[in-house]
Amino acid sequence: MFAAPMIAILVSMAMLLVRAVKGPTVFDRILSVNSFGTKTVLLIAVLGFLTGRPAFLDLALVYALMNFISTIAVLKFTRFGSLAGKRLRPTEPQAADS
Amino acid sequence: MPGALDILSWACLLAGSFFALVSSLAMLRLPDFYSRVHGASISDTMGAGLILLGLVFQAGLSLVTVKLGLVLMFLVITGPTSSHTLAKAAYRLGLDPQLRSKEENASSQN
C-alpha cells in the first residue's frame, strides 16, 4: 500500500527532472533541484516505513537540511557570482538595502 | 484489520501523493519562473504535509511521531524561506515576471 505514494513521488520526480533539464533560466533549475530535494525527503520517509525502519527519518531530516543550505548557497552564488546573468539580462545587484 | 486510523492514514497518503503530482505538473505547465514557484510550494505544503501526516497516523503515538513532526516543522520553516530567497534573487537580477494585465485577462477569458 505504500506503493501508491512511492509511485506518485517517483513520477513527480521524473517531471521535475524534465524541468531541471529544460531550464530555461538558472532559477528554474534551482527550483527544480530544491523541489526534488523535498521529494527525496518524502520518498525516504515513506521508504523508511515500507521497510519498517523509522530510523530513516534521521536521514530524511539531513536531506531537508542539506537541501535548504545548498539552495541558499546556490542563491548567494547567483547573487554575487558573475554567472547568473547568462540567460537573463544581468542587472547590478542592488546595494545592501533598498 | 483496517481501523478508522488506517483509513485516515491512507486517505492522507493518497491525497498527499495527488498533490505531489499536481505540483510537478504545475512545474511543467506553468509559463514562467515566478508562477512555477507557486507550483513548487504546493508540494512543500500540501504534498509533504499530507504524506507526513499519513505516516504519523501509521506510526501512532511514539517518538517517531515527534520526529515526523519535526521534519515537517523544518520543511515549513525553510520551505518559504528558500522559495522567497529564490524569487527575490531572480527579481533582483532582473528576471521579469510574465504579467498579464486585468484587461488582457478579461479578454482572454471571454
Added chain:
Amino acid sequence: MVLLAFLVAITWAIIQLRDLFAAVMLTGIFSLISACLFMVMDAVDVAFTEAAVGAGISTILMLRTLALTEGRSDPRYNRLELGPLAVVVAIGAVLIYGTFDMPRFGDPNAPIHTHMVPRFLEQSSEIGIPNIVTSILGSYRGYDTFGETTVVFTAAIGVFLLLSDLRRGRRVDDALRDDIILRIGAKAPIPFIMVFALYVQFHGDYGPGGGFQAGVIFAAAIVLYTLVFGLAKAEKIFRRRRLELLVAGGVLLYGAVGVVSMLFGGNFLDYNVLAHDPVHGQHYGILLIELGVGITVAAVMVSLFFLFARRQQV
C-alpha cells in the same frame, strides 16, 4: 530500477549540457538519486554519507570552484574521443563480466554471507553496539578508519598549501543581513542543526551516522551561518589557527585512544581495556574515535569552505 533509469538519463543530460552551472545543479540531483538507491538497497549509512557529503557540501564546493572558472565548458573538448571511449567500454565490460561471478544481491549462499557476515555479526554482538556498520568500522576495522581519517587530514593539508597563500584581495561584505526573511529563517535552525549534528555524532552506535556525517552536518551549520552573516564575521568566530588545531586534534584524539589502550596493556585501538567491562570499553572507545573523526571532518570542511569563499572574493 526506475531510479537507475533516472541516473542514466541525468548522466546523459549532464554530458550534453554546455552550461556548467546547470550541470552542477543536475549533479545535485544525481547524488540525491544515488542516495535513494543506497536507501533501497538498505545501506543506510552509505546513504547518510551521500546525503551529507554528496548532496550538500560537494555541490557548494563545486559552485565555489565554478565561480573561479568561466562557467561554460569548451565545446572543443567535447569531441568524441574514440581511444578513451574504447578503454572505458572495455573496462566496463570487464567489470560487468566480473559481476556475473558475483552472487546475486541478497543471496544467502554468497561467500560474504557465509564467512564474513556471521563473524561480523557475532563480533558486533560481543561488542554490544547495535549498529553493525559502526562497530565494524570503529572496532573491527579501526585501523582502516584511522587511515581514512589520516587521509582526510593529509588531503586537507594539501589543499591548504595550494590555496592558502593567496594574495589578500579587497574584502567584500557579503553578508545578507539586509534580507530579513533569510536572516530570521536561517537564524532559528542553526542551533538545532548543530545539536542534531552532535546527536548524529553520539548515536552512531545505535542508528545510521557517526563521525563523518556528523562532522559534515556541523560544518553545514557553520556554512549556513557564513552565508547569511558574511565571511568576515564567521572568520572572526572560527579562527583559522583554531580550525587548523582542530583538524590535527581530531586525528590526534583518534591516535591517542589507540595509544592509551596500549598503555592499558591492550593492542593499538583495542578498546576492551579502556573500562573494566569490555563492552563498556568498546563503547567508550568508539565514542571517542568517532568524536575524533567528527572534529577533523568538521574542521576540514569549514576551512575548505572558508578558503574557497575567500578566494572568490579576491
Added chain:
Amino acid sequence: MKAAFNLLVALFGMWLLWSGHYTPLLVSIGLVSCLGVVLLCQRMGIVDREALPLDLTWRTLRYIPWLALEVVKSNLDLARRVLSPRMPISPQLIELQATQKTDLGLVTLANSITLTPSTVTIEATSDGRLVVHALASDIAEDLLKGEMDRRVTRVEGSVAGTMENTA
C-alpha cells in the same frame, strides 16, 4: 540571558525527543552538547528573541489552524487551476504595506504569504513594504483585503510587549 536559557531548554528537549536512548552517559553527553551549542551560538550572536520566539500565546495557537486552513483552500484552488486545460491564471505583482512593528512579525507575514501557494513574497524590507507575486487577480485582491496582515499583527501584538525591534 533569558533567550539563551530558552534555547538551551528547547535544544535539550529536542535532544531528548530525538535520541530515544536514555542511558546516563548519552543524556549527559546531550546536556553538554546543548550547552556547548548555546555558548557557540552566543558567540555567533544568533541567540536572541528573534531566533526563538518561544512565548507562544493562545493567539498564535489560533493563528496556526487558520493559516493551515488558508493553505489547504488555496492549494485546492491552485490544483484546480493547474489541472484545468485552459489554466486560468493572470500573474501579477502587487505591493502591500504591512502593519507589523517588528521584523519577526513581518517575516511571519511574508512567510505565511509564501507558504500559501499562488502567492509568493518577492521583496520584504524592514519598513514593511512587501512585493508579492500572485497567480491570479482574484487571489491578489483577496490578499489586498489584508485579512492575513491583521491576524499576524494581532498575534504579534500579544508578544510585542516583551520584545524590541532588533533590526
